[in-house]
Amino acid sequence: MSIIDKALAKGQKTLSEYESKLFLSSYGIPVTREILVTSLDEAIKAAAAIGFPVVLKGSSPDITHKTELNLVALNLKNKQDVAEACARIIGIAERVDILVQEMVGGERELAAGLIRNQQFGPCVMLGLGGIIAEALADVAFRVAPLSARDALDIQNDFKGSKILAPFRGKKEVNRQALVNILQAIGEIGLKEERIKEIDLNPVKITDEGNPVVVDALIALNSL
Amino acid sequence: MNPLHEILHPKSIVYLGGSNSLTTPGTPQLINILASGFTGEVFPIHLKEETVLGLRAYRSVLELPYPADLAILVIPAGAVPPVLRECGQKGIKRAVIVTAGFSEVGDKSLENEIQNTAGEFGIRFIGPNCLGVNNPYNNFNCTWFPYHYKKGHFSLVSQSGSYSAHINHYLENNGIAVRCAISVGNQTSIDTVDCLEYLKDDAYTKVIGLYLEGVKDGRRFLEVARQVSLQKPIVALYVGGTETGARSGSSHTAALSAPDEIYNGAFKQAGIIRAYSVEEMLDFCLAFANQPLPKGNRVAVLTNSGGPATSMADTCDREGLEIPVFSDELQRKIQPFLLATATGKNPVDLTMTLDTRPLMVDIPRFVYEFKEADAILFYGLFGTRHASEKVEAMKGLIDFPTPVEKMEIYIDGLCDSLIKFTSETGLPVLGSSFWGRNDRPVAYLQDRGIPMYISPERAARSLAAMWRYRQWLNANISDS
Numbered sequence: 030m031s032i033i034d035k036a037l038a039k040g041q042k043t044l045s046e047y048e049s050k051l052f053l054s055s056y057g058i059p060v061t062r063e064i065l066v067t068s069l070d071e072a073i074k075a076a077a078a079i080g081f082p083v084v085l086k087g088s089s090p091d092i093t094h095k096t097e098l099n100l101v102a103l104n105l106k107n108k109q110d111v112a113e114a115c116a117r118i119i120g121i122a123e124r125v126d127i128l129v130q131e132m133v134g135g136e137r138e139l140a141a142g143l144i145r146n147q148q149f150g151p152c153v154m155l156g157l158g159g160i161i162a163e164a165l166a167d168v169a170f171r172v173a174p175l176s177a178r179d180a181l182d183i184q185n186d187f188k189g190s191k192i193l194a195p196f197r198g199k200k201e202v203n204r205q206a207l208v209n210i211l212q213a214i215g216e217i218g219l220k221e222e223r224i225k226e227i228d229l230n231p232v233k234i235t236d237e238g239n240p241v242v243v244d245a246l247i248a249l250n251s252l
Numbered sequence: 253m254n255p256l257h258e259i260l261h262p263k264s265i266v267y268l269g270g271s272n273s274l275t276t277p278g279t280p281q282l283i284n285i286l287a288s289g290f291t292g293e294v295f296p297i298h299l300k301e302e303t304v305l306g307l308r309a310y311r312s313v314l315e316l317p318y319p320a321d322l323a324i325l326v327i328p329a330g331a332v333p334p335v336l337r338e339c340g341q342k343g344i345k346r347a348v349i350v351t352a353g354f355s356e357v358g359d360k361s362l363e364n365e366i367q368n369t370a371g372e373f374g375i376r377f378i379g380p381n382c383l384g385v386n387n388p389y390n391n392f393n394c395t396w397f398p399y400h401y402k403k404g405h406f407s408l409v410s411q412s413g414s415y416s417a418h419i420n421h422y423l424e425n426n427g428i429a430v431r432c433a434i435s436v437g438n439q440t441s442i443d444t445v446d447c448l449e450y451l452k453d454d455a456y457t458k459v460i461g462l463y464l465e466g467v468k469d470g471r472r473f474l475e476v477a478r479q480v481s482l483q484k485p486i487v488a489l490y491v492g493g494t495e496t497g498a499r500s501g502s503s504h505t506a507a508l509s510a511p512d513e514i515y516n517g518a519f520k521q522a523g524i525i526r527a528y529s530v531e532e533m534l535d536f537c538l539a540f541a542n543q544p545l546p547k548g549n550r551v552a553v554l555t556n557s558g559g560p561a562t563s564m565a566d567t568c569d570r571e572g573l574e575i576p577v578f579s580d581e582l583q584r585k586i587q588p589f590l591l592a593t594a595t596g597k598n599p600v601d602l603t604m605t606l607d608t609r610p611l612m613v614d615i616p617r618f619v620y621e622f623k624e625a626d627a628i629l630f631y632g633l634f635g636t637r638h639a640s641e642k643v644e645a646m647k648g649l650i651d652f653p654t655p656v657e658k659m660e661i662y663i664d665g666l667c668d669s670l671i672k673f674t675s676e677t678g679l680p681v682l683g684s685s686f687w688g689r690n691d692r693p694v695a696y697l698q699d700r701g702i703p704m705y706i707s708p709e710r711a712a713r714s715l716a717a718m719w720r721y722r723q724w725l726n727a728n729i730s731d732s
Binding site for chain 2: 144146148149150152168169170171172176178179182183186226
């Protein structure tokens, strides 16, 4: 059974972050390295395997807004940090799994996504990301499928697109890597009708210029 | 043959809904057909009258001597289905259904009925709930409003009846000559995309203006529009607000997906040039219909007045056009034409001078020879009007050094030279003058293919639209 089949069978309306990223990876979209664990011991082992610093996130299909619930702990530098954060997250939410994730550096944040438009069908979004993404509404859309040119053009089609160029000593974004991500989102939109919407925010641009999906939410159409 | 071609080029018409009274809703449109110089046969249908507007009237479509090429229906909605059936029985295959009162007021079943009847007899039609079509090439205008200007290369497809016909006077006053105008109404049989498909291959059409409130099938629209854009530009005025898009979704992406943003993206993919007002759409179409596309983004701004040229340069700068400083060599060529206070750097400002020959003849040639600009914007053409008004005011006290008629001939010659310049060099030339067509050279130039705008910024924005399309074309022709 696929990730989507399983989630729908369980009555989920969304895929968890972990499930979302597994699914995105299957389309070649670069996501954070991460391990889903259920205990403190496992969390410490996972952190060591991924390499410090790490991020811990409380994970459950019921929870779509982790930051608001204080279920995210960033930049954990050692075992002790991980242990404390783990105890705190378990204390806030019951029956929650722990997602141990690599801490991706870089200050540039994009948002990407998929929506379904009544007239045009699946459309891919790209724009400024981070917590103020919605307030800025600095985004552009293209109708799927995206040609390579569409996926390049959209990279210059929002006001903040300058951050994709060499920016304050950071390298230019790997344009082709971003093209691949945007085309993959469009392909998902055309192939997977059970997916209603996708939110990738933030997609961080590392200082070396590589885009990495740091948080992801896939909303499903219940059939 | 494309059904739209037949609807635009009928040789005979059967007209339902006209009478001998101006207050009958269909009468003004019938008058407009007759007054627009239509040379084909017109058969009015009337239940009682022997003649309608001087034409022999028939009792029903079935009584016609032969099946007319086109039926025009301006009758109550309930009467449309049986009349359309009669048209089918008579062998009439094309119709314009002006009548309102169908799906736009919620009556989907009545609309389905005419769609089925049309399907049964192979009828294709425009409307219902439309204002008809205007085709100067066939002296055929079945809209409400007369069109007096010449035949042109601008085709208009409108989801608003008003924009397809109310604007006729505006078009004439701005030198915008029409190939055809189509009011698509409810798009039951022939929709916006069908119109695009037809106009793509229409030899007279050089640019398509689109007034769009929404599309039925976005993906087909995109596919066809893209094919059209590879041949000729589409300028679209999209006025959203009637579509809700995916705003009701649960994700942040959905919250950001206003229909307007989606259309922006779709237009860019299809090469459609977006306009944000009807005036802007017509400005852009005027440029596209008449001038060659610029090959680059360098603009020479020629003027005999500083402020308007600065406005042009400012607009260019914001719209992605460049105003390069001319080389010393070129400036040396230009300098002899200028007063000591004037500059040949670009913008080239002649300052106040009555003789516009340098602006219209000499300097464009130098700019072309030195290959330092890809397009020319000019401002400040003065005809004889301001001078003759002064002479008139001081009648008997002052004479103009040269007779006005002689001056007019001289200025016409300057205009001819500029017209020749653009056709010979392939450099687009767009001008601006606050004088409208009541100043002779403005009308003279407009009538011969040099777009003249009432404000300098509008000329600059129109050139920028051409450059945007050119860039799309360059990129996409190499892709395909």
